[in-house]
Structures are given as structure tokens and as C-alpha cells.
Amino acid sequence: MSLKSFGAKIFAKQVRNNIKKWASQPEDTQMKVFQQIIAKGKYTAFGKDHNFSKIKTYKDFAENVPVRDYEELKPYVERMVAGEESVLWPGKPLYYAKTSGTTSGAKYIPLTKDSMPTHINAARNAILCYIAETGNSSFVDGKMIFLQGSPEMQEKNGVKLGRLSGIVAHYVPAYLQKNRLPSWETNSIDDWETKVDAIVEETRKENMTVISGIPSWVQMYFERLEKKSGKKVGDLFKNFNLFIYGGVNFEPYRSKFENLIGRKVDSIELYPASEGFFAFQDRQNEKGMLLQLNSGMFYEFIKAEEFYSENPQRLSIGEVEIGQNYVMIVSTTAGLWAYNIGDTVQFTSTKPYRVIVSGRIKHFISAFGEHVIAKEVEEAMQTAISETDARISEFTVAPQITPAGEELPYHEWFIEFEKEPEDFKKFSDILDKSMQKQNSYYFDLIEGKILQPLKITKIPRDGFQKYMKSIGKLGGQNKLPRLSNDRNIADKL
Known part of the structure; x- marks a missing residue:
């Protein structure tokens, strides 16, 4: 066992113990987050517009701050992008994560000095929970890849902007830099097909142990590896035993992946988004992902079937039920307030709170009243x-x-x-x-x-x-x- 592998096991136990502490006190943890973000938010333009100085309780918050999606929050975002400070969060953001909007073109989601570490720590903690549970840490000595967007960024009025996955690439810890693939040059290729071909060339002779990305695009990488080498992915990468994914449900792809790999490998599901890193799979044999209650995000939930009614009831973490379909609303240290991220979730557990992503509130079939999700x-x-x-x-x-x-x-x-x-x-x-x-x-x-x-x-x-x-x-x-x-x-x- 290498020194790095041994150290990872010790660190993993410490992190898991810390997670157990806040996960066992969900309502207290969320109330601390609520108080912290309100205390900072009161010094912003948004906070002044919504009486933050008078908000003491969650009930006060719900009465003063309506639920909004990006289109409704856009006037505040536009002021930030134009260069105004302390609009949604004190000071200026570190970055804008640029995403595709459905009705207004590009969306600019702020990432701040307070919110950025939560993205990085959650991804790290997901892997550490896996190590603590399984005892498997040997993969830290091999090569790791995350199929992601380009890390190259633009600038808008003194704030850098890019794809979230590209921004996160700048935060790979020093102890993993030597393990990381692909190269910066390859990662910066814009054309996806050209990029995948370059990644195949860079990785096919390496000791790949961890592969990560959205399943549909990792599948494309695996298919091209197999075509280039004439081998199953598992034969090509004999020490590959951990697949990390997010963005979509992996289950429909699982049998195809096992065929491409030639064997089963462990997997970790993540729930990252530009608005926050909301959850990750903390146990291999438990359904659902552990909701990140201590990561600068205050959660509210609205039953999906009530969401478009005139006054839907907003629920805090202590009021949710297992199996119910909820629209998830977040207020964050990036300055998103009662923000509808568009996802629907269902709780699989409340001790601790684990969720699955059940769909998008705007992606459903109800042409005949069936509301299929x-x-x-x-x-x-x-x-x-x-x-x-x-x-x-x-x-x-x-x-x-x-x-x-x-x-x-x-x-x-x-x-x-x-x-x-x-x-x-x-x-x-x-x-x-x-x-x-x-x-x-x-x-x-x-x-x-x-x-x-x-x-x-x-x-x-x-x-x-x-x-x-x-x-x-x-x-x-x-x-x-x-x-x-x-x-x-x-x-x-």
C-alpha cells in the first residue's frame, strides 16, 4: 500500500465521522445554514429589497421571498454581470457558470468565494465515503479521468465565466495533479468528437483506475476505446474499478456499460449542478444520495402536483415525506434565493436524508392528464x-x-x-x-x-x-x- 493510499484511508474516516455528525442533526444543521446566509444576505441589494434585516424565522423568509426561477431572478443577475457589486451576495462573484437557457439564451449562475469550496469538497467527500465504506483506496495511485467541458474561460466585467465542469478543473488538488488525465491541451479542445478521439489516444496505454462523467458521453469514449484497441475496456484498463457519474440515471445504461467493460465495476452517483453540489451517494448498497445539508445551501420543497397552483405550500427539511415527488428550491451562498432549479426529487430515506432525482418539473408527459415523469x-x-x-x-x-x-x-x-x-x-x-x-x-x-x-x-x-x-x-x-x-x-x- 502506498503512502498516498494509506493517508486516504485515514482522511476518509475523519471525513465520514464529520458527515455523520451533521447528518444526524438535519434540522439544526439547516437552521445554522439559514441563519448564516440571511446574516450575509442582508447587506445585498436583494436583501434590502426583501426585508432581510427583519427576517428571523423560516416563516418570515417564506413570507418575504417568493420562489423564483432564472427568468424571474434575471434582472438581479444582469446587474451583477454588468459589474455592480453586492447585488445577490456581498462583493463580486468569483465566476459565472455559463449554462444553456431554455427561454433566454445563456444563463449566468454566480459562483462565489463562499460557494466554490462546497462544490470541490462534496466531490472529494463522495470518494472519501466510498473509501471509508469499502476500504478500497488503491485507485488513488492510478490515473483518473473526468470527461468534462473546456477549462478555458472568458471574462465579463472582471469576473471569469465558463462551464461549471471547466471551472472545477482549475481546482484539482495538487496531490492528484499527476494522476489527472486528459492533458490541459486535450481538455481545451472544443469539438467533442475530436476531443474524445484525443482522449482515447492519451489514455489507452495508461493505468486508468477511475473514470468519471455523464454516462452517455463516457459510453461514447468506451466505444471508441474498444474500436481503437479491439479490447474490452476492462481488459485495456485492468485496474479500472470505479465509475463516477452524474447528470442522468445510470441504470438504463448499466447493462451496456458492463458489456463494454466486460465486467462489473463499483460506481458513485453525484448530483452536481451550477447552482450547487446537492448530493452524492454515500453508501454502495443504499438507494439515493446523501443531501448536503451543511454546504451553504438552505433547502425548501414543494409537492410537484401543487407547484403550479396559486399558493403552493413550501416545506423545510423536517416536513418532507419518503416517496413524494417534490420540486427542490434552494437558497445558497452564491446568492440564489428561493431559487427553483427545475429538478424534482424524491426522498428514499430521512435518517439520513437521501434523495433520487425523479425528473424535471418542465420535462414530463401529461398530454392526456397522466403526468408521467x-x-x-x-x-x-x-x-x-x-x-x-x-x-x-x-x-x-x-x-x-x-x-x-x-x-x-x-x-x-x-x-x-x-x-x-x-x-x-x-x-x-x-x-x-x-x-x-x-x-x-x-x-x-x-x-x-x-x-x-x-x-x-x-x-x-x-x-x-x-x-x-x-x-x-x-x-x-x-x-x-x-x-x-x-x-x-x-x-x-
């Missing part, structure tokens, strides 16, 4: 894969409201198969029965002959990659929506 279609796909011999590369779902002739409407599943099921009807039936079991509204619509069972449209190999390339979102942190309530994606496919 991402979690349901992903679980249905996982069931169909596990009960057949199929493997998939990617999929998305959309409603077909006006089919030809006298045909009933249906949900159309666009699937790129890596291996088609031998019994296609059985695969389709399993998908549909799983959807009916999970979603009572969908069941009623099928039973009532309002909808017919789902239909599958096969997408040619690399079809989804070509689609993402056609809209300028190939690679990096870009993700294909799992489902849509319209046919914008479906018609292009």
Missing part, C-alpha cells in the same frame, strides 16, 4: 432490460396525440438499441405494464381506451449523437431530455 420511464426501461436480453444506448419518450386514421393516441418510445430483444413484443409489453403499474393515471387511460399501449420507434446507431450534434449540444455536460410533453425532439428524430 422521468423516474417512471427509467424504471420501466430498467425492468424491460433486466427481464429480456436487450441492451440500449439511449432513449426518449414523447406523446403521439394525432396518429393516422382511426388509431388511438399513444406514447412513442424512441430507442437506440445496442442489442435488440429477441422477442420485441415481450419487451414492449414489459415496458407498458411497468408504466401502468407505476402510474395509475396512465393505467386508467389505457383501461379506458383513451390511449393504446406504447409504441417503439427504433433509432439507428449513433442517431441520438447525430441529433445532439445537429442542435449544437454534443458532449460536455449536455443531456438528452428523457421525455417531453411535445414532439419537438420526436419530429427531429
Whole structure:
């Protein structure tokens, strides 16, 4: 065992013990965060506009600060981007994480001196919890890769801006710099396909032990490795035993990954976003990710079915229930206040608080009142894969409201198969029965002959990659929506 590996085990135990302390006192931990951010926020323009000096309790906060999304917070952000100080958080941000907006072009999410360490520490702590639980630390001596956006940044009125993954690349600790791949030059390549090919060349002869990234883009890297070397990834990288991922549910990809790798490897799920690093998988055999309650973020939750009502009830951490679908609202040390990040989550545990991401509040199918969410279609796909011999590369779902002739409407599943099921009807039936079991509204619509069972449209190999390339979102942190309530994606496919 190397000195670095031995040291990692000692540090991992210390970090895990500290996590257990705050996780066992969730409401007290959150109240401390609340008091700290209000104390600083009162000196900002936003704080003065929303009576922060009079806010003493969470009830005061909810009465004075309405829930907002980016569009509603945008006037404050624009003042910051123009160079004004102390608008949402004291002083100027360190960075702006530039993301794709759905209605207003680019979004600029502030990252501050107070918020930036929480992104870095959460990623580190996820790995340390894994070491503390499994005792496996040998991977720290090998090479590690994170498929990410370019670390090169621009500047806007004295503040640097770039993709979150590129910003984080500047914070790789010194003790990991020698282990890190790809090179800075390769990481800075803008064209994703060119970049993946360069990463393949840089890594295929290295001792890769940890590989990280969004599953769909890591899959592309693995496929090109296999094509270049003629070997399974697990044979090429004999010491590769840890896959770290975030952004999408890994389960629909798992069988494809195991085929590409040639064996099973451990995995750690992360829940990072430009707005904050919200959660990470702290236990290998527990469902859900540990919500980061002590990382400068105060959480509120609104039941998804109430979200668009006139006065939806806002709940703090002590009021949530397991299995309920919530829109997650955050107030952070980056100056986001009662901010709707757009994600829906479900709690799998309250001792400690663990969540899964169930979808996006704007990404659902409810063309007929069924309100199908991402979690349901992903679980249905996982069931169909596990009960057949199929493997998939990617999929998305959309409603077909006006089919030809006298045909009933249906949900159309666009699937790129890596291996088609031998019994296609059985695969389709399993998908549909799983959807009916999970979603009572969908069941009623099928039973009532309002909808017919789902239909599958096969997408040619690399079809989804070509689609993402056609809209300028190939690679990096870009993700294909799992489902849509319209046919914008479906018609292009």
C-alpha cells in the first residue's frame, strides 16, 4: 500500500465521522445554514429589497421571498454581470457558470468565494465515503479521468465565466495533479468528437483506475476505446474499478456499460449542478444520495402536483415525506434565493436524508392528464432490460396525440438499441405494464381506451449523437431530455 493510499484511508474516516455528525442533526444543521446566509444576505441589494434585516424565522423568509426561477431572478443577475457589486451576495462573484437557457439564451449562475469550496469538497467527500465504506483506496495511485467541458474561460466585467465542469478543473488538488488525465491541451479542445478521439489516444496505454462523467458521453469514449484497441475496456484498463457519474440515471445504461467493460465495476452517483453540489451517494448498497445539508445551501420543497397552483405550500427539511415527488428550491451562498432549479426529487430515506432525482418539473408527459415523469420511464426501461436480453444506448419518450386514421393516441418510445430483444413484443409489453403499474393515471387511460399501449420507434446507431450534434449540444455536460410533453425532439428524430 502506498503512502498516498494509506493517508486516504485515514482522511476518509475523519471525513465520514464529520458527515455523520451533521447528518444526524438535519434540522439544526439547516437552521445554522439559514441563519448564516440571511446574516450575509442582508447587506445585498436583494436583501434590502426583501426585508432581510427583519427576517428571523423560516416563516418570515417564506413570507418575504417568493420562489423564483432564472427568468424571474434575471434582472438581479444582469446587474451583477454588468459589474455592480453586492447585488445577490456581498462583493463580486468569483465566476459565472455559463449554462444553456431554455427561454433566454445563456444563463449566468454566480459562483462565489463562499460557494466554490462546497462544490470541490462534496466531490472529494463522495470518494472519501466510498473509501471509508469499502476500504478500497488503491485507485488513488492510478490515473483518473473526468470527461468534462473546456477549462478555458472568458471574462465579463472582471469576473471569469465558463462551464461549471471547466471551472472545477482549475481546482484539482495538487496531490492528484499527476494522476489527472486528459492533458490541459486535450481538455481545451472544443469539438467533442475530436476531443474524445484525443482522449482515447492519451489514455489507452495508461493505468486508468477511475473514470468519471455523464454516462452517455463516457459510453461514447468506451466505444471508441474498444474500436481503437479491439479490447474490452476492462481488459485495456485492468485496474479500472470505479465509475463516477452524474447528470442522468445510470441504470438504463448499466447493462451496456458492463458489456463494454466486460465486467462489473463499483460506481458513485453525484448530483452536481451550477447552482450547487446537492448530493452524492454515500453508501454502495443504499438507494439515493446523501443531501448536503451543511454546504451553504438552505433547502425548501414543494409537492410537484401543487407547484403550479396559486399558493403552493413550501416545506423545510423536517416536513418532507419518503416517496413524494417534490420540486427542490434552494437558497445558497452564491446568492440564489428561493431559487427553483427545475429538478424534482424524491426522498428514499430521512435518517439520513437521501434523495433520487425523479425528473424535471418542465420535462414530463401529461398530454392526456397522466403526468408521467422521468423516474417512471427509467424504471420501466430498467425492468424491460433486466427481464429480456436487450441492451440500449439511449432513449426518449414523447406523446403521439394525432396518429393516422382511426388509431388511438399513444406514447412513442424512441430507442437506440445496442442489442435488440429477441422477442420485441415481450419487451414492449414489459415496458407498458411497468408504466401502468407505476402510474395509475396512465393505467386508467389505457383501461379506458383513451390511449393504446406504447409504441417503439427504433433509432439507428449513433442517431441520438447525430441529433445532439445537429442542435449544437454534443458532449460536455449536455443531456438528452428523457421525455417531453411535445414532439419537438420526436419530429427531429
